[in-house]
Amino acid sequence: MSFRPSATNLSSLRSSSKSWIARQARDPYVKKRLSDPASYRSRSAFKLLEINDQWDSFLTKPDVKAVVDLGAAPGGWSQVPYDPLNIDDLEPSSALTGRGTIVAVDLLKMQPIHGVHAIQADFLAAETERRIHNLLSVKGNLECKADIILSDIAANASGNDVHDIESSLEICEAVFCFARQYLRSAERIGRRRGGVLLMKHFEHPLLQKFRVEKLLPNFHDVRYIKPDSSRSASREGYFLCQGWKALEE
Numbered sequence: 001m002s003f004r005p006s007a008t009n010l011s012s013l014r015s016s017s018k019s020w021i022a023r024q025a026r027d028p029y030v031k032k033r034l035s036d037p038a039s040y041r042s043r044s045a046f047k048l049l050e051i052n053d054q055w056d057s058f059l060t061k062p063d064v065k066a067v068v069d070l071g072a073a074p075g076g077w078s079q080v081p082y083d084p085l086n087i088d089d090l091e092p093s094s095a096l097t098g099r100g101t102i103v104a105v106d107l108l109k110m111q112p113i114h115g116v117h118a119i120q121a122d123f124l125a126a127e128t129e130r131r132i133h134n135l136l137s138v139k140g141n142l143e144c145k146a147d148i149i150l151s152d153i154a155a156n157a158s159g160n161d162v163h164d165i166e167s168s169l170e171i172c173e174a175v176f177c178f179a180r181q182y183l184r185s186a187e188r189i190g191r192r193r194g195g196v197l198l199m200k201h202f203e204h205p206l207l208q209k210f211r212v213e214k215l216l217p218n219f220h221d222v223r224y225i226k227p228d229s230s231r232s233a234s235r236e237g238y239f240l241c242q243g244w245k246a247l248e249e
């Protein structure tokens with residue numbers, strides 16, 4: 001049986017599907033992903049690589065021992081810190097010395113990545129935090145903290161601007177609350193830019209207000225980043241926040 005689409009099938013595609021296919025065919029990062037020996041699972045991996053390259057290789061610092069990747073499926077971002085952390089087959093409560101932990105969370109099931117602990121769950125659900133906590137709770141990380149928290153979570157676009165902005169704000173607020181509890185402080189790490197939060201958001205004045213009120217006072221350095229690899233038509237951007245001050249501890 002052939003799975004090649006017939007001419008009839010192609011001609012019956014909606015014009016939005018046709019333009020998506022045409023855009024994928026033109027996209028240099030789609031081509032790069034297909035030819036890259038790292039076999040990244042997503043085009044998004046190039047956004048993280050680009051941000052990391054431009055901002056002092058924060059992922060590869062030798063003191064990075066634990067990373068939490070929120071909205072991780074299909075797994076491109078989780079693949080990026082895998083090598084520098086030199087992860088082996090870590091079980092919760094096994095020795096951490098010289099190794100690290102990556103915890104990946106997504107609503108969707110993720111194909112396994114060696115050394116990455118995947119949780120299929122809604123990050124916004126109360127019990128998910130306990131599951132992340134248990135995985136961070138390994139020997140050598142008695143504080144149960146993460147050195148880096150990444151969030152590429154994107155709720156499905158509804159087409160309703162107000163609703164989509166509210167979702168983005170809700171996610172950013174939840175990620176920030178999580179960071180407040182789980183991010184290791186710059187002081188504890190012994191580096192002014194230690195304790196990093198990278199989060200996706202949708203551009204809107206309410207998100208800028210969130211940046212000013214929540215992020216700026218709590219980190220030594222906060223940047224708005226629109227990576228070249230992020231499609232210009234998309235309203236997504238990233239806040240890269242380095243140097244968690246842990247003011248409430």
Ligand SMILES: C[S@@+](CC[C@H](N)C(=O)[O-])C[C@H]1O[C@@H](n2cnc3c(N)ncnc32)[C@H](O)[C@@H]1O
Binds near residue numbers: 042072075105153
């Ligand atoms: C842009 S994709 C992430 C791509 C990923 N960084 C990669 O490189 O493979 C956004 C992800 O956020 C997930 N997501 C959306 N809402 C979520 C939630 N409440 N909890 C967990 N994951 C969520 C989606 O299922 C989707 O897989």
